[in-house]
Ligand code: KG4
């Protein structure tokens with residue numbers, strides 16, 4: 001049992017002291033003074049019955065705690081009593097609110113030095129001739145405060161989702177709120193930029209407030225504010241940007257401008273830790289890109305679409321079939337019951353680039369032809385045909401990319417990564433590489449993905465000024 005030392009332990013403690021530190025022991029009078037008069041000192045003893053077998057002394061000086069000594073009775077050495085006493089004293093210091101514990105130890109006292117090292121004390125410097133006998137001492141320190149992971153509030157408003165999320169460096173998710181304008185834009189068959197910006201203005205304050213309320217973390221305790229700086233619809237980006245900047249300015253927080261596609265890519269970290277070099281296939285409404293990522297700050301586009309993005313092609317093909325916006329989920333559903341019936345041409349593009357406008361036009365021509373011939377259009381079969389061709393292009397180019405740029409991991413990112421057939425085909429075709437597909441609800445735009453990316457910006461200290469402009473187009477390589 002370990003307890004505070006009392007005067008009745010004095011004789012035994014002095015005896016251990018003389019045997020443990022024969023060159024410069026503390027005197028009986030000194031110990032007495034320590035326990036009677038020194039309010040800043042506490043001596044603890046470990047006892048078995050009335051027998052003292054170890055003791056340790058602490059001095060408290062504001063945020064610092066000095067461990068002046070630990071001693072173990074001769075017969076009890078090397079039985080873990082030193083470690084037990086040290087751990088106990090560290091806890092005492094933590095309870096006192098100390099931020100670090102400091103000690104000096106004779107460099108020749110190998111046992112003591114290794115005890116401290118094993119308990120995460122670090123050597124700060126050597127004090128030459130510190131002891132009366134001329135021996136050197138190590139100055140050692142242990143940090144007692146456990147650094148809390150930093151939190152980020154992230155805002156996404158690049159297209160037709162207004163979203164806010166709070167996440168910390170250890171990827172603990174405190175909140176993620178998304179509101180979509182899809183219902184409104186569906187009436188027009190696509191996103192109307194002016195309508196989107198106005199709706200962001202209406203939603204943004206409520207969404208940010210909701211994310212803060214759900215997280216139950218006051219804004220003053222958030223460590224950084226992040227937002228999507230680009231690419232996207234400029235009016236929409238501005239709304240999220242202004243909201244983020246207002247919070248950063250008012251609460252004096254660092255500001256992080258996140259590239260939207262990095263958000264899509266880093267959302268995969270919600271599944272597992274990313275390994276580099278990493279290949280990312282970004283498939284969204286605005287982008288189709290193969291990105292070779294050497295580390296979290298080095299992005300190289302090795303393949304891109306020469307015309308339409310794949311998500312855009314899904315949306316347009318759905319429109320040709322008189323289906324609702326967004327077309328991706330609709331085609332996904334129709335194709336599930338479709339069969340091999342229509343044949344569509346495979347786009348021919350050299351290298352690692354993509355092209356989907358030819359495929360989209362082929363669908364349009366096919367629909368027109370069937371109309372002219374008065375043939376009923378089987379939407380399920382057409383969705384199936386389009387999807388097989390489009391997805392096989394993705395697989396083919398991704399395989400080629402991995403041959404040219406060997407990687408430890410492959411991630412798929414962006415709205416189209418929600419596609420059920422894509423997920424199945426990728427799992428079947430990429431068994432030889434660590435493949436990560438984002439959780440379904442984080443495939444399409446959300447703020448949590450912006451938070452995941454923002455954590456990398458925070459660790460790399462990449463911040464932006466309040467004057468930073470939002471950018472409608474922006475390369476992931478910058
Ligand atoms: O990433 P995202 O939410 O927004 C952009 O950054 O563009 O992606 C939206 C795109 C839309 O084109 C939508 O049709 C497509 O993702 N999408 C899908 C599916 N769910 C969404 N495409 C195919 N299958 C899906 N299940």
Ligand code: ZN
Nearest residue numbers: 284414415445
């Ligand atoms: Zn997106």
